[in-house]
Amino acid sequence: MATQTKLLVAYSESSGAPTHFNNWASWVSWCLATFGWSQTTDTGAQLAQWLGGSVTSVTNPSGNIYTYTFSGGFTGTSTYTQPLPGQAIILSGFTGTPGTGNNGTFVVLASPAPTSTSFSVVNVNGSTTYTGSPVITLNTNYAAAETTTYPPANAANTAVWEIWTPTDALSGTYPYYLKIWYGAAVGDTPQIWLQLGNGTDGSGNLTGNTTIPYYCTINDNGGNSSNLYASFASGDSSRVSFALFDNAGGNGNIVFSVERSKNNSGADTAIYAHIIQMGTYNSQAGAPRRQQALFPAGSPYGLVGVAETSSWLAAVPATATSFSLGTTVGVSPVWPHLGCLGNPLLGVVVYMSADFADQVPFTASLYGIPHVYLPFALATNLLSPALAANTNRIAIRYE
Amino acid sequence: MATRTASHLYDCSTLANYKAWAMEISNAMGPSGFGWRTSGDTGIVNWSAVGASQLPLVTSQAPSGNAVAWTSGGGGAGGGNYGLGAVVTNGGNTYMCILSSGSGVNGPPNTTYWTPYNFEIWAVQDGLSPIYLKIEYWVQNAAGGSANSEPKLYLTASTTATGGAGVLTGFVTARVLVAGDAANTLTASALQGTTYWQPWYMSGSTGRAAFFLYANPGMPLVSPYYYNQQVFAIERDHDNTGADLNTGFTLVTASTQGTTTANRSQQSVNYTNGLTTEETAAWISPFSTLTITTGNLAFSATSNDPGNGSFGTVAFPVFPNTGGLGNQLLCVMLTQNPIGNSPTGNYDHGAVEEGAVVQVKALGSLHTYVAAGGFALSQIQTAAAGRVDILLVRFE
Numbered sequence: 135m136a137t138q139t140k141l142l143v144a145y146s147e148s149s150g151a152p153t154h155f156n157n158w159a160s161w162v163s164w165c166l167a168t169f170g171w172s173q174t175t176d177t178g179a180q181l182a183q184w185l186g187g188s189v190t191s192v193t194n195p196s197g198n199i200y201t202y203t204f205s206g207g208f209t210g211t212s213t214y215t216q217p218l219p220g221q222a223i224i225l226s227g228f229t230g231t232p233g234t235g236n237n238g239t240f241v242v243l244a245s246p247a248p249t250s251t252s253f254s255v256v257n258v259n260g261s262t263t264y265t266g267s268p269v270i271t272l273n274t275n276y277a278a279a280e281t282t283t284y285p286p287a288n289a290a291n292t293a294v295w296e297i298w299t300p301t302d303a304l305s306g307t308y309p310y311y312l313k314i315w316y317g318a319a320v321g322d323t324p325q326i327w328l329q330l331g332n333g334t335d336g337s338g339n340l341t342g343n344t345t346i347p348y349y350c351t352i353n354d355n356g357g358n359s360s361n362l363y364a365s366f367a368s369g370d371s372s373r374v375s376f377a378l379f380d381n382a383g384g385n386g387n388i389v390f391s392v393e394r395s396k397n398n399s400g401a402d403t404a405i406y407a408h409i410i411q412m413g414t415y416n417s418q419a420g421a422p423r424r425q426q427a428l429f430p431a432g433s434p435y436g437l438v439g440v441a442e443t444s445s446w447l448a449a450v451p452a453t454a455t456s457f458s459l460g461t462t463v464g465v466s467p468v469w470p471h472l473g474c475l476g477n478p479l480l481g482v483v484v485y486m487s488a489d490f491a492d493q494v495p496f497t498a499s500l501y502g503i504p505h506v507y508l509p510f511a512l513a514t515n516l517l518s519p520a521l522a523a524n525t526n527r528i529a530i531r532y533e
Numbered sequence: 534m535a536t537r538t539a540s541h542l543y544d545c546s547t548l549a550n551y552k553a554w555a556m557e558i559s560n561a562m563g564p565s566g567f568g569w570r571t572s573g574d575t576g577i578v579n580w581s582a583v584g585a586s587q588l589p590l591v592t593s594q595a596p597s598g599n600a601v602a603w604t605s606g607g608g609g610a611g612g613g614n615y616g617l618g619a620v621v622t623n624g625g626n627t628y629m630c631i632l633s634s635g636s637g638v639n640g641p642p643n644t645t646y647w648t649p650y651n652f653e654i655w656a657v658q659d660g661l662s663p664i665y666l667k668i669e670y671w672v673q674n675a676a677g678g679s680a681n682s683e684p685k686l687y688l689t690a691s692t693t694a695t696g697g698a699g700v701l702t703g704f705v706t707a708r709v710l711v712a713g714d715a716a717n718t719l720t721a722s723a724l725q726g727t728t729y730w731q732p733w734y735m736s737g738s739t740g741r742a743a744f745f746l747y748a749n750p751g752m753p754l755v756s757p758y759y760y761n762q763q764v765f766a767i768e769r770d771h772d773n774t775g776a777d778l779n780t781g782f783t784l785v786t787a788s789t790q791g792t793t794t795a796n797r798s799q800q801s802v803n804y805t806n807g808l809t810t811e812e813t814a815a816w817i818s819p820f821s822t823l824t825i826t827t828g829n830l831a832f833s834a835t836s837n838d839p840g841n842g843s844f845g846t847v848a849f850p851v852f853p854n855t856g857g858l859g860n861q862l863l864c865v866m867l868t869q870n871p872i873g874n875s876p877t878g879n880y881d882h883g884a885v886e887e888g889a890v891v892q893v894k895a896l897g898s899l900h901t902y903v904a905a906g907g908f909a910l911s912q913i914q915t916a917a918a919g920r921v922d923i924l925l926v927r928f929e
Contacts (some may be wrong), residue, residue, distance in 0.1 A: 451854060
C-alpha cells in the first residue's frame with residue numbers, strides 16, 4: 135500500500151501545448167503504475183503517452199526481452215521521471231526490416247528494471263537492428279472542451295485514454311480493466327471518464343461485462359491555469375482511490391475509487407469489482423455521482439450491479455450534524471448495490487464535516503480493522519444533496 | 534418471542550373503540566404479551582376506571598412533572614394554581630392541566646382546565662440494563678379530523694428507573710408522536726362497508742417490541758386508504774450475530790401527519806454516552822441515498838448473496854447511531870416498492886403487498902418481517918421523495 139500527493143493545476147488546455155493537462159493526467163497514470171497496476175497495450179490514436187524522447191539503442195538481454203535506451207524524454211510532464219513497470223509506451227520511427235519490429239505499444243517490465251534512460255519490454259518482433267529515427271511517442275493532444283455525454287471523444291484532440299488492470303494475486307482468477315479518459319469540461323477544467331470492463335479488444339475498447347461509462351469533473355470556477363490544488367491518491371496492486379484538485383474553485387474535487395469485492399473480514403475476493411466516483415459540476419445537485427459493480431464473465435450473479443446514479447449507498451444522519459457520541463466518532467462505509475448490498479467498500483467512507491478536519495488523516499475501523507482515511511471537509515460535493523443537513527463529506531482511503 | 538395479530542377500527546370516537554385500541558397495545562406489551570412489566574408509577578392508567586369522559590383529546594401541551602394527587606388548593610409548593618402540563622390523579626383517573634387555574638372548583642374532570650391523561654410505562658424484563666417505554670394514549674381532535682375519532686400515541690423511552698410518578702429519568706428520548714393523518718379518517722371502506730377492520734401486526738419479547746398498526750392490505754393505493762399506517766419499534770443494540778448487547782437501544786417510529794408529511798423518528802441511547810440527536814428526516818440507512826429504480830427486486834431468503842455479506846436480500850438495513858454505525862437494527866428494514874415509484878394504481882406491491890410476511894437475512898440469520906407500505910410510510914425517507922418505500926417490521 136502507498137500514498138501519493140501532488141499539487142496540480144486544475145486546467146486542461148483546449149489549445150496549444152497541453153502542459154497542465156499532461157501534468158495532472160500523467161500523475162494519475164503515474165500513481166497507477168506506482169501502485170503496481172499494469173497498463174494494457176491497446177492501441178489507438180488517443181492512447182496517452184507521457185514520456186517522449188529519442189531511442190538511441192536497442193539490446194536483447196534475453197529471449198523476447200528487448201531493452202531500449204533513450205534520451206531527451208520527460209519533457210511532457212512534471213510527473214514521470216523515468217519509465218515505470220506496468221506503463222505502456224509507444225515506440226515508432228524504426229524503419230526497415232527487421233527494425234520495424236520494434237515499433238508498437240509495449241508494457242514496461244519490472245525486470246530488467248527501468249532507469250531514467252532505459253526500459254525493457256517483451257517484444258516478440260523485436261530486433262537489435264537500429265534503423266530510422268525511433269522515438270518514444272509523447273502526448274501532444276490537448277483536451278478540447280468536453281460534453282457530459284458519452285462517448286467522451288468528440289473531437290480529434292480530446293480525452294486521451296489509458297486502460298489499466300490490477301496485478302494482485304486475484305488478477306489471475308478475475309482480471310478486470312479500468313479505462314480512464316483524460317479530458318476537459320466546459321471552462322477547460324479537468325474531466326475524467328471512467329469505465330470498468332472484463333477485457334479489452336486491443337483497440338481501446340473494453341469488452342465483456344462493462345460498467346456504464348461515466349464522468350466526473352470539478353466546478354467550472356476551478357478552471358484556470360495558475361491555481362494549484364492538492365491531489366491525493368492511495369492504492370496497491372488491487373485497488374486505487376483518488377481525490378484530485380481538492381477544493382478547486384472553492385467547493386469541489388474529483389473522487390474516484392476502484393477495488394475488489396470484500397469478504398466478511400474485509401479481504402479482497404474475486405466475486406466482483408467496483409467503481410465509485412463523484413465530482414462537482416456547476417452545482418451540488420448536479421454533481422455527478424456514480425457507483426457500480428462489475429461481475430466477471432459467467433458470474434451467477436449477473437453482469438453488472440445496479441448503477442447508483444444520484445448518490446452513493448451510505449448511511450449517515452440526515453438530522454444530526456455530527457456522527458459522534460461520547461468519545462466515539464463514526465463514519466459510514468459505502469455499500470455496493472448488487473441487487474442486494476454487498477459487503478462495504480473500503481476505498482471511501484462518508485463522514486460528517488463537523489467530525490474531522492480537512493485533509494487531516496483519521497483512522498476508522500472497518501471490519502474490525504483500522505484503516506486510514508483522508509477527509510475533504512472543504513469540498514462540498516456531497517454524498518447526497520437531498521439529505522437535509524448536507525454536512526456529509528467524503529474521505530478516501532489513504533494508506 | 535411472540536407474535537400477535539389483531540384488527541381494529543381506525544377510530545376512537547367511542548369508549549369501546551378507544552379502549553380496544555389502547556388496550557391492544559397494552560396487552561401486547563404486558564405479561565400476557567411480550568412480557569414487559571409495568572413500572573407501577575403513580576398516574577398510570579387504570580383501564581377499568583376509564584370511562585367515556587376519560588377520552589383524552591390530544592393537545593399541544595406536553596405533560597410536565599410527577600403525577601400527584603389533585604387538591605383543591607392547587608399545586609406547587611405554595612399551593613397555588615396548577616401550571617400547564619401539571620399531572621394529577623383524581624377519582625381513579627389521571628389528568629393533565631391544559632389551562633392554568635385548575636384549582637378550586639376548576640378541578641378535574643373540568644375539561645376547560647384538564648384533559649384526561651392515560652399513559653403507561655413499560656419496563657423490559659430480559660435481565661439486561663433497564664429500558665423504559667412510556668406510551669401515552671390520546672385521541673385526535675385537531676382541525677381537519679373528525680372530533681374524538683383518531684388514535685394517537687406519544688412514545689418516550691429512557692434508561693433508568695422512573696421517578697415513580699410518570700416522569701422518565703436517566704437518558705430520556707424526545708417524546709415522539711405516532712399517529713395517522715388527521716385529514717383522512719377511515720372508519721369505512723368499500724370492502725368492508727361502514728366498518729373497516731384494519732390488521733395489526735405485533736411482535737416482541739421481554740427485551741424488544743415492534744408494532745405495525747392499521748395495515749391496508751388489498752386496498753387501492755388512493756386516499757384515504759394509505760394514510761393511517763403506523764410503525765414503532767424499540768430494541769437493543771446487537772452484536773454481529775444479532776444477539777442483544779447491553780450497550781444501548783434504539784426507538785424508531787414512522788407514521789403520517791397530514792397527507793404529505795410523515796413522522797419519522799430514530800433515537801438511539803447509549804447507557805454510557807447518552808442520547809443521539811433525534812433523526813427526523815430519515816432513518817439512518819443506505820436506503821436514504823438509494824437511486825430511484827423501477828427494477829423488480831424480488832424478495833427471497835435465498836436471493837443472490839455475492840457479497841457474502843450480512844444482508845442476503847434486497848432489504849436495506851437501518852443502523853443505530855452508536856457514535857457511528859452500530860450493527861443493524863433487526864426490528865425494521867427498508868426496501869422499495871418493486872413495481873414503480875408513484876403512489877398510484879393498485880395497492881399491490883408485487884412480491885411484498887402490505888401485510889405480506891417475508892423472511893430476510895440479517896446479521897447472518899433469517900428473520901421474519903411483515904411488509905408495511907402505503908403513502909403514509911412511503912415518505913419515510915425524505916431523500917427519496919416520490920418513491921414508494923416499504924418498511925419491513927419484525928414479526929417473529
